[in-house]
Amino acid sequence: MDKSFPRSSEFKLTGFSSTSIHSGHVHDLNYAHQTPIYASSTYIYDTAEQGMRRFSGQEQGYIYSRWGNPTFTAAEEKIAALETFGLINEDGSPMKVKGILHASGMAAISTMFLSVLKAGDKILSHYSLYGGTEEITQNMFPDFGIERVIVDLRDLNKAEAAMKADPKIKLLYIETPANPTIQCVDIEELTILAKKYNLVVACDNTFATPYLQQPFRYGVDFVMHSTTKFLNGHGTAIGGILLGKDIDKMKSSVTKVHRLLGGNSNPFDAFLLIQGIKTLEIRMDRHCHNAMEVANYLETHDAVAKVNYTGLASHPDHYTAMKQMRHPGAMLSFELKKGLQGGIDFMNKLKMCVRTVSLGTVDTLLSHPASMTHYGVGKEERKKYGITDGLIRMNVGIENLQDIINDLEQALK
Numbered sequence: 001m002d003k004s005f006p007r008s009s010e011f012k013l014t015g016f017s018s019t020s021i022h023s024g025h026v027h028d029l030n031y032a033h034q035t036p037i038y039a040s041s042t043y044i045y046d047t048a049e050q051g052m053r054r055f056s057g058q059e060q061g062y063i064y065s066r067w068g069n070p071t072f073t074a075a076e077e078k079i080a081a082l083e084t085f086g087l088i089n090e091d092g093s094p095m096k097v098k099g100i101l102h103a104s105g106m107a108a109i110s111t112m113f114l115s116v117l118k119a120g121d122k123i124l125s126h127y128s129l130y131g132g133t134e135e136i137t138q139n140m141f142p143d144f145g146i147e148r149v150i151v152d153l154r155d156l157n158k159a160e161a162a163m164k165a166d167p168k169i170k171l172l173y174i175e176t177p178a179n180p181t182i183q184c185v186d187i188e189e190l191t192i193l194a195k196k197y198n199l200v201v202a203c204d205n206t207f208a209t210p211y212l213q214q215p216f217r218y219g220v221d222f223v224m225h226s227t228t229k230f231l232n233g234h235g236t237a238i239g240g241i242l243l244g245k246d247i248d249k250m251k252s253s254v255t256k257v258h259r260l261l262g263g264n265s266n267p268f269d270a271f272l273l274i275q276g277i278k279t280l281e282i283r284m285d286r287h288c289h290n291a292m293e294v295a296n297y298l299e300t301h302d303a304v305a306k307v308n309y310t311g312l313a314s315h316p317d318h319y320t321a322m323k324q325m326r327h328p329g330a331m332l333s334f335e336l337k338k339g340l341q342g343g344i345d346f347m348n349k350l351k352m353c354v355r356t357v358s359l360g361t362v363d364t365l366l367s368h369p370a371s372m373t374h375y376g377v378g379k380e381e382r383k384k385y386g387i388t389d390g391l392i393r394m395n396v397g398i399e400n401l402q403d404i405i406n407d408l409e410q411a412l413k
């Protein structure tokens with residue numbers, strides 16, 4: 001029986017959705033149509049000799065679910081196929097990468113950092129990063145002798161000057177679009193520079209997903225996702241993935257760090273992730289269409305001082321976003337003229353859109369950083385990151401556009 005049954009492995013998938021639906025599925029012994037939830041912590045051997053072969057790596061097979069599990073494998077192979085969809089190597093062969101599923105985006109990011117860096121090394125990054133990545137690199141790593149150099153990576157001259165000046169910089173860390181500012185940096189140009197100075201390049205692709213942006217196209221070494229977001233798509237499970245293009249390294253040193261840190265996924269969350277990924281393309285198309293329309297609507301609204309959406313020509317990173325992304329994404333933010341109280345009043349009036357943090361779900365989510373995520377951060381400190389009193393962050397969902405606009409309209413009154 002063909003391992004990828006019911007699809008024949010000889011059938012070449014040419015579309016993104018077909019790949020997200022069919023790749024990664026392994027024929028199950030019981031002919032299950034969907035990848036089963038393999039809820040087993042350990043795996044048995046026919047004989048002691050088989051156990052020996054498995055442990056020595058002479059024979060492929062599962063040993064212990066912190067190390068690997070068939071439901072994880074299906075998710076890993078699906079995301080790896082999407083991150084390399086349509087990409088080819090210099091010799092014309094199809095590009096392949098290896099993914100390792102993790103308990104969360106932060107677990108995947110941590111495995112990457114600890115696989116690449118040692119005491120004395122430095123990380124080069126943009127100033128706007130997801131809060132958890134910011135904290136681990138800024139507050140925790142210095143205790144272990146690893147420091148972060150912060151540069152506005154939208155300025156390539158500054159980026160190169162930093163790389164040139166400090167040979168301790170070993171890793172270029174990119175997050176684009178970045179959380180929470182939605183700023184974009186140029187993956188291609190930065191990777192060209194980083195390779196000139198022999199840096200490892202890692203890119204957090206959470207906001208874009210492989211449907212909108214494929215960092216491996218530009219030669220990055222690692223791609224990470226919080227799969228909690230658009231890949232899962234429905235807000236049902238926390239998860240993360242680390243993908244790497246050096247497959248031998250992924251199978252050896254990176255796998256070792258992953259197994260020892262113990263940030264493994266779990267079969268139920270992996271199953272939910274697999275189901276979510278199957279509709280990625282149509283979800284993202286609708287997310288992006290709605291986001292563009294909502295941005296246009298907000299831009300002309302009297303109560304709104306400013307709209308930050310990379311799809312708008314007014315956004316300073318519009319060109320970079322359009323260069324490397326299929327569509328500019330589902331995330332935007334806008335500033336209310338009435339400041340802090342205006343933000344609180346607006347949030348309280350919402351009737352369908354959801355008041356919450358996080359992103360990437362089919363429903364529209366809004367948060368008010370000044371009264372929520374960044375409540376404890378001083379006003380001046382917040383301002384440095386563009387988080388003003390009246391700033392609202394929005395994950396534009398896939399509801400019918402008119403309902404999103406109607407809810408915003410009544411809440412903005």
Ligand SMILES: Cc1ncc(COP(=O)(O)O)c(C=O)c1O
Binds near residue numbers: 107206358
């Ligand atoms: C860009 C980005 N990277 C990483 C993470 C961390 O992901 P998780 O919460 O799954 O650990 C987040 C979470 O919001 C994020 O927005």
